[in-house]
Amino acid sequence: xxxxxxxxxxMGESIAEGTLSRWLKKxxxxxxxxxxxxxxxxxxxxxxxxxxxxxxxxxxxxxxxETVAVQTVVARVExxxxxxxxxxASSSAPPPPPQREATPASSPKRQQPPAPVIAASPSGxxxxxxxxxxxxxxxxxxxxxxxxxxxxxxxxxxxxxGRVTKRDIVGFIDSGVSTPAAPGVRAxxxxxxxxxxxxEPWAGDVVEPMSKMRALISExxxxxxxxxxxxxxxxxIDFTRIARIRAKKRxxxxxxxxxxLTYMPFIIKAVTQGLREFPVMNSSxxxxxVIYRKQINIGIAVALDWGLIVPVVKHADDLSLSGIxxxxxxxxxxxxxxxxxxxxxxxxxxxxxxPGVFGSLMGTPIINQPQxxxxxxxxxxxxxxxxxxxxxxxxxxxxxxxxxxxSFDHRVIDGAVADQFLAFVKKTIETFPETGx
Numbered sequence: 001x002x003x004x005x006x007x008x009x010x011m012g013e014s015i016a017e018g019t020l021s022r023w024l025k026k027x028x029x030x031x032x033x034x035x036x037x038x039x040x041x042x043x044x045x046x047x048x049x050x051x052x053x054x055x056x057x058x059x060x061x062x063x064x065x066e067t068v069a070v071q072t073v074v075a076r077v078e079x080x081x082x083x084x085x086x087x088x089a090s091s092s093a094p095p096p097p098p099q100r101e102a103t104p105a106s107s108p109k110r111q112q113p114p115a116p117v118i119a120a121s122p123s124g125x126x127x128x129x130x131x132x133x134x135x136x137x138x139x140x141x142x143x144x145x146x147x148x149x150x151x152x153x154x155x156x157x158x159x160x161x162g163r164v165t166k167r168d169i170v171g172f173i174d175s176g177v178s179t180p181a182a183p184g185v186r187a188x189x190x191x192x193x194x195x196x197x198x199x200e201p202w203a204g205d206v207v208e209p210m211s212k213m214r215a216l217i218s219e220x221x222x223x224x225x226x227x228x229x230x231x232x233x234x235x236x237i238d239f240t241r242i243a244r245i246r247a248k249k250r251x252x253x254x255x256x257x258x259x260x261l262t263y264m265p266f267i268i269k270a271v272t273q274g275l276r277e278f279p280v281m282n283s284s285x286x287x288x289x290v291i292y293r294k295q296i297n298i299g300i301a302v303a304l305d306w307g308l309i310v311p312v313v314k315h316a317d318d319l320s321l322s323g324i325x326x327x328x329x330x331x332x333x334x335x336x337x338x339x340x341x342x343x344x345x346x347x348x349x350x351x352x353x354x355p356g357v358f359g360s361l362m363g364t365p366i367i368n369q370p371q372x373x374x375x376x377x378x379x380x381x382x383x384x385x386x387x388x389x390x391x392x393x394x395x396x397x398x399x400x401x402x403x404x405x406x407s408f409d410h411r412v413i414d415g416a417v418a419d420q421f422l423a424f425v426k427k428t429i430e431t432f433p434e435t436g437x
Contacts, residue, residue, distance in 0.1 A: 003076040004053045006037065008062070009342045010070040019067045019212045020074060024048065025057050031077060038074070039338065041212040047345075048338045055079030065212075144169050213307040224369045228285075229410035232364040235422040238430050239380050239400040242266050245434055257322045263380055264300070265324040267352065270428035271375060272296050272317035275350060278421045280413055282349045284370040290412050299348030299368060300328060302335045303358075309335045310368060312348040356380060362403040372412055375425075376405035 008018050022039040025031055036048035037057070058078040062068055141164055145152050150172070152164050201207050210218065246261055253261045275282040275296050284291045296317040299310040311331035316324060334340050351368040356379035365376045380402040389395040404425065408418045 003078050005073045006075040008068050008070050008072045008074050017067055017069050020062045027057055029057050047340050053079045141166055141169050221366050224366050228367050231410045232405050232407045233418050234405050236403050237426045243400045259325045265321050268324050270425045274421050274424045281373050281421050283372050293349040297347050297349045299351040301353035302332050311335050311344050362405050365407050372409040374407050378403040
């Protein structure tokens, strides 16, 4: 008999920790390989994590509601020795980094973890792995830092890659050493640079704590606004041609694929072509370098009853319309069932959000870091439009239209480029060939 470590997986390339929200098994229970054993929450996903091997749950090391760093051992399964060897190799070893082409100038060097001492240090550009992990300290540590006006990013701790732990922050406060306050931070979180008073509940109000997922989404959104120079442009797109193609081909398509033919696969197809034409829209910022992604991986925001999740369609530019449709439906269904694997919410290069399904005409979505742009799709509906008639006179016609918005990072994308990208997507949709199915 042997014991296999079960670790906290990394559910996104910028995620340094996860919260174990619920155990699905208890000590002594038998588990099957790939059977869900616990649930985790991050700002990207709520997911069920499968057991790496069959056996009996022998130890639980992390309690429900506890937040720990990725690669932390959360439990152990007692199993046969032969199964343990292969399972432990796959479960406890960190995944290899994705292979990408990069020039020496755009490949940040991995630094050695800092010495295990708590001390103020000059702040870098905030884009290194160590900087991201250090500022991703646990909610309790961030709360203590906010209450004392401390800037965690200027500290080195004893945790992974200098991550500041509770013991570190308490010891630092007790030492009486000062450190620069984080801009806009106060008790209760970001204040946007103004020390606004914390709202108090009134008689009859109901006070509920945020769910872990909601709290992390909140933090991620605020961090994105503080990272990227957000600008949003809009364009109106005529979907009449696509609507006619759908009406004509829908029955044949659904009979052949077993999938419903929606507007979203057409949109993704146009977007992937646009990203090829304007590669800066498919990039990331690393300090003063721009990383141009060779892969085109489209994240699709999926609204859940308990939050928001962004599963990723990998290599979307290589998929046919039916392939995109299958991938979309599969990811959305498993997202709602908490069945997504960690790699299915990682390595997105561009995100599409679709508030139009709820009737919204347009919006200004927040960029999904570390990406540089996000497309918002408004309601696709029939509208009266003025069109040139055959005799040269203007006529009013009923057309199926939608407003698209693109929020982009003005640090690396100029308005002209973003608008040209939108215009390209518009033209591609409005001239989509019937043979494109």
